[in-house]
Amino acid sequence: QVQLVESGGGLVQPGGSLRLSCAASGFPFDYSAIAWFRQAPGKEREGVSCISRSDGSTYYRDSVKGRFTISRDSAKNLVYLQMNSLKPEDTAVYYCAADEMYYCSDDGPRMPDFGYWGQGTQVTVSS
Secondary structure (H helix, E strand, O other), rough: OOEEEEEEOOEEEEEOEEEEEEEOOOHHHHHHHHEEEEEEEOOOOOOEEEEEEOOEEEEEOOOOOOOOOEEEEEOOOEEOOOOOOOOOOEEEEEEEEOOOOOOOOOOOOOHOOOOOEOOOOEEEEEE
């Protein structure tokens, strides 16, 4: 049974930091690309970051470059999203997604490319 469980969300002031975690099970983690998406109220879900299965290549959308860092721990089947210098516009529900066939590219992750999804964790950036 495939499971992706996000944690680490919460309320943080602008300029603050959060680290999201995604715990994966039930599929070949080491052979899967993992991505983070987010969806703000009234907006479409968008790809934020991605890390490939093989060479660990990464992708970041322009608005988070230099502030967010994605990483994976194969020993623990965990993927992290370290988010620094958070802005109010980062407020959204953040979702973890995985797929065995996808390879992260400069085009960025798209929802149809991913077969496995978590339930999401809320991130609110507000003073």
